Amino acid sequence: TIPYECIFSSRRDIFYEQESNKVKISQDEWLCKYCNKTFYSEHHLDLHLSTRHNDTLVQDEQSVCLADHCLIFRCDVLKQAKISIRSINPLARGPDIRFIKSNKISNEQQLTILRSRCASIINQCIPHTIHHDTRVKIQHEMYAEVCAYLTTNKYFELPDYCKPLISFTTVLGAALLIFICLVGIGITRRSDWKFDEDEDESDKHLSDETISSATALLSKTPASGIIHCSKSPVNTVRHRVRFQAEDQD
Template sequence: MGNYFLIAFLLLCFSPSPNWIQASSPGQSQDLEDCTHIRKNQQHEHANEVHCSRERSRAAWKVIDEYLMPFVEKEKYQISNKCRLHPDNDMFRDQELHKINHDVNEWRCGYCKKSFYAEKYIDKHFDNRHYHLLNATEGNCLAYLCGALHCDLVMDLQPRKTKCNPASAVRNRHLCETLADTCFPVTGGLSASRLHEFFLHQFCNAHSCSGGQKPFSRGGKTRTNAFYVVISVLVLMLLPLFYGFVYLYQRGLKMSTQDLRRISRAGRKKKPS
């Protein structure tokens, strides 16, 4: 009898539509309810699954923001939304903009104001609670462009020392040149033509096993070093104190000199006979 219930339970769990089986006892009814709940949870998790790396998409946007956008803004060029580098074509962009980072260990969700201790936890929160806000349409995964944009260089503290793969280099260079042609067509005007040439030098030419040109050879966004900022503030604060000390020292030295002169003159007076 026990084997019968076991077989019935397995059939309930794995059948395409368990509603056609009518439970004949309270125990079987509970088993049916549990199986249905498990299957609904599995379907919900599968529906929320996104085959796009948030971390690598974030790295790709960091490369775009630091090593491309300053030059695009300098040329006053408007990137078309058909370009895969456009902010609208990043499925995580809106969520990333709703991250509020108050401190190293304090992250806040801009949607529901919930706080987290680390960025990885707010990423999980976005995946679980705000999945419906993702722009998860086809072609909106910036992580797919990481090969062309050299994302590994901004994800690691030091560049990886791996043997160059010629086939991978050719594939990444082709993707890179396709981005240059689509986003900055040479027929799109003088600014587009200049940015096309810049993009090839900045990203594409480094995809070679010859070890010639390095990525980001044209530089990137100018960042103010925090150390120099602190030093500058300290210097500005200490300069008035320094000049004040020098002024008081010179004033005291002058007064001492005058006193010595008075004493010297008084000592030179002749005593009455």
């Protein structure tokens, strides 16, 4: 369990009991478990808790409000990152980050103090009952994930788990690739259609030539209407023509 000295101990959190009695039923409905009343938003539920159930707050000398440690845990940066991930566009958080830089973090000296407090919190929150090597390993990992960002170069840098899986650049590149593919398909289909059209025109011309040849041949057909093969010997053709002419007489 988390030691009592740790600020994350539920026994020291001022709002732990109240937060435990808040239930989100739907996007527009919240329930107070103390009195079973429902509200349209979490904000109105919080107002209800502060006025009707204020006696449930943990108030003693060791009680802690986690919001007092937001500079250490960079709540402003991570909150803005969450909004930016919803919009996918990383440019959306530009103006807000500039505002944060000018009002929240002033110099390296302030960040040095925050890093020292961060290391102290980590040391308090790791149980002393675990093995020494394991404890040291956990300290290093937590320092790298939290305290190491408390520098002028990394304060506004997002940890890996907060970075969007799909960036604006990725979406733009995918859209461009799809557009190029569609253009290529359109050009290919147009080329195939043009090729088929040329083939149809060739077939049409060939048919016209065939019809002309047939017309010329028919104009030389004998009166009997019989067309003799041009490969037959000349005498045979003449004989057949004379024979047919005699039949007509």
